Amino acid sequence: MLRYLRIAKLTIALGLVATATAIPLSLQAAPTVSSQGSAATKAVSYHTVDIDGVKVFYREAGPANAPVVLLLHGFPSSSHMFRNLIPQLAERYHVIAPDYPGYGQSDQPAMDKFTYSFDNLAMVIDKLTIRLGLGKFAIYVQDYGAPVGYRIASAHPEKISAIVVQNGNAYEEGIDNQFWVPVKDYWKNKSEANAAKLRPILELAATKWQYTEGFRNPAANVSPDAWMMDQAYMDRPGNKDIQLELFYSYGTNPPHYAEWQAYFRRYQPPMLIVWGKNDKIFPAAGATPYLRDLPNAELHLLDTGHFALEEDGDEIARLMGNFLDRNVQP
Template sequence: MTTFRTRLPLLAALLSVALAHPAYAAASAATPTKTARAANAVSYHTADIDGVKVFYREAGPKDAPTVLLLHGFPTSSHMFRNLIPQLADRYHVVAPDYPGYGQSDQPAMDKFAYSFDNLAAVVDKLTGKLGVTKYAMYVQDYGAPIGFRLAAAHPERISAIVVQNGNAYDEGIDNPFWAPLKAYWADKSEANAAKLRPLFEADATRWQYTEGFRNPALHVSPDAWILDQAYMDRPGNKAIQLELFHSYGTNPPLYPGWQAYFRKYQPPMLIVWGKNDKIFPAAGATPYLRDLPKAELHLLDTGHFALEEDGDEIARLVRDFLNRKVKR
């Protein structure tokens, strides 16, 4: 009768033959004993800016040219989650959350000024803390007035600009979406505020991610708008958003100064724009060419959060543009 004990020598012999087989040896050599961290992996940090914890995503070699990604409303650096690793093999990528957004602190309104001037100041101080003295920027929605404040104040720091559905001209904010906002800029009354509050609810957030998209069911994960809404549903956050809606009225008066910056310094610019956006329609994209005739314009058949549907195409365009325009 054969027992397990009597089979042990046979099993040992078979195992030694298998381990010596070239295929096993090759597989063993190819399998790392420790998982290597990808060169374009994203890391997550916070920086203290005047007592406010500001969250930012970072990736890529720190000695490479920096690309600063500035998000819009009502999202956060999460909107760049797929773009960051597509750039980080060649660039040092930094994507912050503004105070009151994403993973950054949400200080009380009596402790922090929720204005575009102050959000720009926070981002400016963050770049200083990180030792970033020159950068390209990708600006979307709220990111445009924040980024253009930085560019106009520090033109020597800007190596290139990518604009995605963000305005610097009156064209494009003359559509019906903006009428109640302009009324609130002129009269900060409760009656005018009440007309804007539905924009902070889930249906409106979902609308921003689906309106004008070719196939949101195929291309847009609901995780994006659900996460944005969860942040906005935090106690006190909607009052912050309303305050920033009012502060947006400080942006159009600055447009002539930003346009003068474009004309004087001629920063390399790539415009990638979801042309079906009902908030910032394509009418806001083409005026950049008046002041920057060498700007590159691409109108995409998608909506406001174009990265959700056309992220790979935008990444390709951005990489090509930066590779040509930003010195290494």
């Protein structure tokens, strides 16, 4: 009997050691923040906040009293696209990266309960910044993030400390290519026949294409998790209809271009342009026109594709760090 008790005690002890070892780092005690900043300031936390009955998810990192950087994702991604960038910014900046309604971990309300338009997405994100007490912030805009961010910036120019643009459009030259032909047809005639031409964009092959076309070495440099996660969210019941509705709503963005360009000219926000020059959706032709209105903008054309963070994230983080340090006051 004593022998069995000894074995039992040993088994329990070994089990406790194994359990402690297996506990994820995120569930163990957080490291203490040092005076120089540390892993604690870089750690990402995850939150939801109710905006008019819709739960909006966001990632957050960095010191609460540091200058704020708001990261606005593109289609068909989510704040997941910033998973590697956030820790690189978080030692010196307070980083917030939300998911729009219908994307990522935010609620996906039914289309008869929520208006899926760029006006409404911008309103939700604007209300989120107010709820979080973000009085002044820099924005990073990519793809859909540009029309969301530029609506907020032109409405509240006093809140914008700087802008980082990564394959996000505000000029007609940026949508004057083959990709946009069927989309523009849909703007003119929202028929099922025109919608059918766009539905393949919502399938896995096209999502993967966005992460591989124009990249130097996608097999080595781009995680397959990125396009698989985007597709998993898009495959949720009802989500593809939401995406089609936003394709249609994108047609409301070009009429705002003159307004956004006037905002650039009048307020001259500091701007860093980091652009995947091989992008077949938003080609480099949409990057250079910014310099007409913002002659002091800093432009870098990178030898990569649409989701440039996947392949050139370290370079973008370096350029952002230098740019923000020069233009955003602590």
